[in-house]
Amino acid sequence: MAGPPVVIWKQEVERLLRYRELVPRLEEALGKCSRRDRAEVIQPVRTSLPLQKHDGFLLLMPTYMEKDKVLSTKLVCFYKREDGSTLPAVQATVVLLDPEYGNVKAVMDGEVITGMRTAAVSAISAKLLMRPEAEVLAILGTGKQALSHYDVFTEMFLFKEVRVWSRTRQGAERFCRSVSGPVTVCASVEEAVRGADAIVTVTRSTEPVLFGQWVKPGAHVAAVGACRPDWRELDDVLMKEAVVYADSREGAMTESGDIILSGAEVFAELGDVINGTKPSHREKTTVFKSLGMGVEDAVSAELVFDQWKAKASKP
């Protein structure tokens, strides 16, 4: 008989999850996803349930990795909340099951996992698509994803300057106090992104905030917000000029307003580049459209659980 599930909450996940172990696992998982081998990954396009009264959505993200014996689902709510709201934009829980018996092995906080795995996948996109001589990183937005993106991008790459833009001065000041290194606060998006080699968009905007006319040719953009078919962060000029990559082609065609409404073509998945079946166009302007995938949560949760077991078995 399996015992009761373990509950692993936020502080413990924070202690156990490290980018140096997470990034290679995610890279491997992205490659597996793009091979479309159902023994490696089964991951349907997630179910999205509108929470109309609260201007939000519940996403259900089940994933099965038969060969790796990983079965999980994430439950994540996200909201189109106005600035000034004290309620979080994203709340998540990951449930890890034993695929043979169907019992729940662990229930864990998904907030840290969502923050870290999303940022780590954006960093993988930069590793694959950004020019190696990149010096300037611009981050648009100063919330949770902005912080995790700052952490992993400055851990994995050597930027000479990190710029940040927020709609509010308080947001930018809070961000500067929370990070460990120097940041240039910019008064406008244009000021932040002109001449930048890498741009991360992590806002809750539903209209374009980043315009192609400001983006340096050859820059890499990781576009993380705008996860609804009628929401945008990037304008048509940028979407049409750039070579567009996605985490999941099906997800992007179903959920990304930036792709659906601009009519831009998805050139490849990140996993295709990892597998060597599609090229990396580092020499061109590239956009990685991130929506988030269940497999990212599955391998992150399995890593947390492995670390937790290793720690629990120590005398």
Ligand SMILES: NC(=O)C1=CN([C@@H]2O[C@H](COP(=O)(O)OP(=O)(O)OC[C@H]3O[C@@H](n4cnc5c(N)ncnc54)[C@H](O)[C@@H]3O)[C@@H](O)[C@H]2O)C=CC1
């Ligand atoms: N692609 C993925 O896998 C994931 C995407 N997301 C999305 O990333 C975005 C950021 O998430 P969090 O950092 O957790 O949210 P957050 O609420 O912590 O931060 C959002 C930031 O956007 C800014 N903002 C809000 N409305 C804006 C507007 N109209 N124009 C410009 N800036 C605006 C806020 O001031 C704040 O700086 C959200 O859209 C969320 O849905 C979140 C998790 C995973």
Ligand SMILES: O=C([O-])C1=[NH+]CCC1
């Ligand atoms: O993958 C994810 O967890 C999310 N994508 C959009 C909001 C949350």
